[in-house]
Amino acid sequence: MSLSNISDLELIELIKEDHDNLGVIYKRNKEYCISFMRRMTSSISTDELNDVFQDAMLILYEKIVNEDFKLTSSIQTYLNSVCRFQLLNKFRSDKKFVFQEDDTMIDKMDKNMQYDTGINDLLESLEDEKETQYKALEEALKALKEAGGNCYELLTLFWYHKKSLKDLTIFFGYSSSDNTKNQKARCQKRLKKLAFNIINE
Amino acid sequence: MNNMINEIVIAKNIFLSHMKDETSIDWEAITLGFAVFENDLKPLYAEIYKLELADPEEIISKLPELHELFIEELAEAYVLDKSSVVNNELKESPLFKEKVSFFRTLKNVIAKQERKRIIQELPKMSNHLDFSFSENEIESALKKKARADLKEKFDKWDKEIISEENEVVYAKLHSLDDQIDESLTTDVGLKEKGKVISLSWIKYAVAALVVVSAGFFYFNTDKFDGPEPVIADIKHNTQNVIVITETGLGYMDTTINDSISITYVAYKERKDSSEYYKRRGGYGPEANLKNIELTYTFFNSKLTIYGVTAIPEVITDTIIKTVQNKYYIKIEELYFSITESEDKKELKIETDSLIIEELEKIMFNYE
Numbered sequence: 001m002s003l004s005n006i007s008d009l010e011l012i013e014l015i016k017e018d019h020d021n022l023g024v025i026y027k028r029n030k031e032y033c034i035s036f037m038r039r040m041t042s043s044i045s046t047d048e049l050n051d052v053f054q055d056a057m058l059i060l061y062e063k064i065v066n067e068d069f070k071l072t073s074s075i076q077t078y079l080n081s082v083c084r085f086q087l088l089n090k091f092r093s094d095k096k097f098v099f100q101e102d103d104t105m106i107d108k109m110d111k112n113m114q115y116d117t118g119i120n121d122l123l124e125s126l127e128d129e130k131e132t133q134y135k136a137l138e139e140a141l142k143a144l145k146e147a148g149g150n151c152y153e154l155l156t157l158f159w160y161h162k163k164s165l166k167d168l169t170i171f172f173g174y175s176s177s178d179n180t181k182n183q184k185a186r187c188q189k190r191l192k193k194l195a196f197n198i199i200n201e
Numbered sequence: 202m203n204n205m206i207n208e209i210v211i212a213k214n215i216f217l218s219h220m221k222d223e224t225s226i227d228w229e230a231i232t233l234g235f236a237v238f239e240n241d242l243k244p245l246y247a248e249i250y251k252l253e254l255a256d257p258e259e260i261i262s263k264l265p266e267l268h269e270l271f272i273e274e275l276a277e278a279y280v281l282d283k284s285s286v287v288n289n290e291l292k293e294s295p296l297f298k299e300k301v302s303f304f305r306t307l308k309n310v311i312a313k314q315e316r317k318r319i320i321q322e323l324p325k326m327s328n329h330l331d332f333s334f335s336e337n338e339i340e341s342a343l344k345k346k347a348r349a350d351l352k353e354k355f356d357k358w359d360k361e362i363i364s365e366e367n368e369v370v371y372a373k374l375h376s377l378d379d380q381i382d383e384s385l386t387t388d389v390g391l392k393e394k395g396k397v398i399s400l401s402w403i404k405y406a407v408a409a410l411v412v413v414s415a416g417f418f419y420f421n422t423d424k425f426d427g428p429e430p431v432i433a434d435i436k437h438n439t440q441n442v443i444v445i446t447e448t449g450l451g452y453m454d455t456t457i458n459d460s461i462s463i464t465y466v467a468y469k470e471r472k473d474s475s476e477y478y479k480r481r482g483g484y485g486p487e488a489n490l491k492n493i494e495l496t497y498t499f500f501n502s503k504l505t506i507y508g509v510t511a512i513p514e515v516i517t518d519t520i521i522k523t524v525q526n527k528y529y530i531k532i533e534e535l536y537f538s539i540t541e542s543e544d545k546k547e548l549k550i551e552t553d554s555l556i557i558e559e560l561e562k563i564m565f566n567y568e
Contacts, residue, residue: 019319023326054320061319062312066282123316126309130302137310150565159308160315162281179558183565185273192303 008075015064019161022061029076032112036080039113040087052090056082059121065162073119076112081119089122132199140194144187151187158184208232208291211274215267219260226252238268239294269296276300280308438516439464444528445521445567463530464505465516472509495548499539504530506548521563529560536560 006014006024014021030053037049044052056079063069071078145152150172157163157171165177165184174180212232220226227248234245245264249257276297291297444459496507506516519531528539529551536551551557 020326022319022323026323026326054323057323058316058319124312126313130306133302133306134310137306138313141310141314149567155307156311156315159281159311175554175558175561179561182562186562186565188307191307 008071011075012064012071015061019061022057025060025075025079026057029079032076033079033083036113036115037083037087040084041091044087044090052083052086053079055086055123059123062124063121065160067162073114073116074111077114077116078119080113080115081117082121084115085120086122133195136195136198137191139198140191143194144191150183151190154180154184155187155191205229205232207278208236208271208275211278212271215270215274219263219267235268235271236291238264239296240290272296273300277304280304435466435468436470437464437466438513440516442517442520445519445563447521447523447563459522460502461520462503463516463520464503465513466505466507467511468507468509469511496545497539497548498543498545499528499541500543504539507545519564521560523559523563529556531560531564 011021011024015025033053033056034046034049037044037052059082060075060078073081141152141155144155154168154172157168158165163171165180168174168184169177169180172180172183174183209228209232212235213228216226216231230248231245234248238245242264245268246261249261249264254260272291272294275291277300279301439462441460441462444457444461446454446457446459448454495509498505504520513532517530517532521529521531523529529536530539531537536557537548538551539548540546551560
């Protein structure tokens with residue numbers, strides 16, 4: 001299948017199935033997004049702009065895997081808008097950057113340079129109040145990954161990529177959704193036990 | 202109450218796995234009973250007694266465990282945002298709070314790892330995806346495909362030529378005693394009309410075969426009237442497999458390194474060749490091969506499987522020894538139970554879903 005002419009909505013469906021398809025967006029939209037940001041400011045390095053774009057990709061992906069996400073503009077416009085909002089926040093928090101936003105600078109005829117001021121999505125914060133538990137779980141998860149087996153992938157697909165038990169049953173070849181649910185519960189228990197041991201070491 | 206749809210679904214799923222009959226159960230009342238269970242056991246107990254079960258104590262003894270499962274699933278749904286409303290009393294429950302805290306942290310830790318991985322892999326993610334092709338690439342691919350197709354045709358024609366030659370040889374072998382010269386002339390004559398490759402050498406080849414066969418029959422055939430059937434060898438394949446030893450509750454002892462030597466004895470080619478000759482009126486010395494089903498012997502850590510299928514490249518990588526000292530072998534996603542025996546026994550597929558689930562659990566923990 002050729003992905004060169006695929007529509008945004010079809011692409012979103014493909015990303016829901018396999019997040020590797022994010023690569024299409026990366027390849028298709030990155031250049032315009034960086035150019036768009038470059039027009040907003042010249043006081044941020046390209047590396048920093050890349051970081052902003054990558055965060056925008058994650059914001060888009062995390063929205064896509066949420067069942068209730070509806071794309072109201074093109075993916076390019078969405079990414080431009082998210083990047084713009086992030087830059088604005090950066091400008092506000094760090095006065096050294098020069099904000100050059102001016103409607104006359106944005107070529108309204110070029111659809112790749114459009115943005116929507118109503119889109120102000122940010123990357124969800126992952127900070128946790130219980131630092132000890134957080135660090136222990138982080139270590140436990142690492143240990144689980146290194147141990148091999150299906151647990152790490154199963155938990156990752158469930159908790160981050162929001163795969164349903166039905167999808168996971170097919171993916172791992174389990175006999176039923178109930179079986180998958182039991183496997184997941186066992187993995188969580190194992191992780192909890194590992195974290196508990198780490199805390200009490 | 203209308204806002205408790207998620208809670209009711211969860212309570213129903215948990216409860217039903219322990220109940221035989223779901224009629225006349227007031228699910229809302231059961232769910233509310235679960236919701237307040239931490240502070241007040243009575244509402245749930247009362248609902249259980251209302252059901253007039255034969256043995257209500259049996260289910261009552263499981264209620265703490267079922268309640269924890271209920272809270273856990275609810276907390277999970279709450280963290281995943283699937284549950285928009287959670288009963289206020291539950292929100293204040295210490296158990297619920299503890300579970301929510303664990304799941305939220307787990308979700309955040311996993312998200313952190315995955316975000317990091319995705320960012321690292323983003324530039325590479327597009328590498329294997331199919332984008333547009335240039336005209337030159339398309340032209341070159343088409344040429345390559347056309348050439349490959351042509352080559353395939355050449356190969357097919359070559360095979361046709363060879364098989365036609367072989368047919369001639371077979372025909373001669375069948376009646377070689379009395380009609381060799383005559384039929385050779387006829388057949389070769391016919392083929393010569395339609396083929397480019399000369400078959401004149403066949404006459405000499407067949408003549409040589411006649412001499413060899415005649416000598417062979419002279420010394421070896423005191424029982425058969427027809428030509429000696431060429432029966433294929435019985436093939437076998439042996440491999441060593443480490444036994445996965447369960448120590449209890451689905452856990453394994455990875456320090457035990459017992460292994461079993463498995464030999465697969467494949468009768469397929471033997472059976473096919475025997476049948477081939479029988480169909481042609483020849484004598485099949487192993488007529489009883491058709492009775493060989495999937496059988497095995499298992500003693501002294503040696504398992505021998507006899508089958509009429511072709512020899513598999515890998516017989517299995519999984520032999521499980523359970524706490525009850527029962528052995529199970531997994532072949533192509535099917536489990537077979539095996540017991541020690543020097544006599545051949547039928548290799549039977551395990552169909553008990555509970556046992557299969559247990560075996561899958563063991564495999565899951567092992568992986």
